[in-house]
Amino acid sequence: MWAYAIIAPGRLERVEVPVPVAGAGQRLVRLRAGGICGSDLPMFRGRRSQHFIDNTGDPGFPLHEVVGDAEDGTRVVGWPAGHRGLAEWFVADADQVIAVDSDLSDVEATVIQPLCTVLHALDRLGDVTGRRAAVIGLGSIGLLFAHVLSRRGALVSGVDRVDRRAFAEPFGLREVRWDDATALPHDAFHVVIEAVGHQTHTLSAAVDALAPDGTLYAFGVPDDTHYPFPFTPFFRKNGTLLSGVTVERASALRAARAYLLEHRELLGAYITDVLPVTRAQEAFELAVAPTIGRAKIVLSVADVDA
Secondary structure (H helix, E strand, C coil): CEEEEEEECCEEEEEECCCCCCCCCEEEEEEEEEECCHHHHHHHHCCCCCCCCCCCCCCCCCECEEEEEECCCCEEEECCHHHECCECEEEEEHHHEEECCCCCCHHHHCCHHHHHHHHHHHHCCCCCCCCEEEEECCCHHHHHHHHHHHHCCCEEEEEECCCCHHHCCCCCEEEEEECCHHHCCCCCEEEEEECCCCCCHHHHHHHHHEEEEEEEEECCCCCCCCCCCCHHHHHHCCCEEEECCCCCHHHHHHHHHHHHHHCCHHHHHHEEEEEEHHHHHHHHHHHCCCCCCCCEEEEECCCCCC
16 A cells, blocks of 8 residues: 655655554544644654654654545544554544544545544633633644634634734634734733644743633643743732643544534635645645645545555
8 A cells, every 4th residue: 555654854755565454443444635733743844752642754654634434434534543644544543533424525524633622622611701812823723722712702812923814704813913922912811722832932921921810721732841831920820721632532523523514614714725645745845834824734535546
């Protein structure tokens, strides 16, 4: 079968490898489409991690927002084992995928996986009606946070170093700042979502922006074991810090599918680039260079002699 693998920093190569064998509690799945996530990009660029899934060099790595056909013909969405989804066939733990109907296309259904992580995080916040919320980082994950927060009644602002003002209306953002995270007003937000990760300074900026008795959700994936943290001002604000990964993934995926069917209008603004999987190298190069007007990049196997 075909697969793509990282052979050098910033370089994917197509390889021919045996079809993987599903173990106990796993399913063998044939890829139909996959979305590129920000957490895939550090490994693509050559950064190695002892603290996050890092299978650099393995066929299929890195891709984990996937839709495909299981061996019994059921179309499924979710996580591939080891984030090795950039391949003709991959294996997935049975409790980390769900079946999806034809009411969403392959490309559209890729959004279920990242959306489920956002819903899982925000469910931990409780009622946000009327609360001022800020999202640091308006990439593909940050935009989903903005959409869900606004639909749940929060008053949402966002900041990004790329001009994201064109996304304000479809994602419910009342204010979009084209600036560094430190540009957010201090002590202003009941909820602050750090949706960047992979570096440390945005977490400090989030504390500065947090209002007294506010909640900071550190969602962005950490690459370092220890972060410099302005503990004294956070302590004086009586702040609450939340973080973590999605658990009970099947139920989270089902909740995301239901949300997406209710809010299909977000898909047109969210999925901005669809490339055939044969152009995986180009797609990842686009993903590591965010620009105005680009949000989610999806790879498709449809109608491709892959």
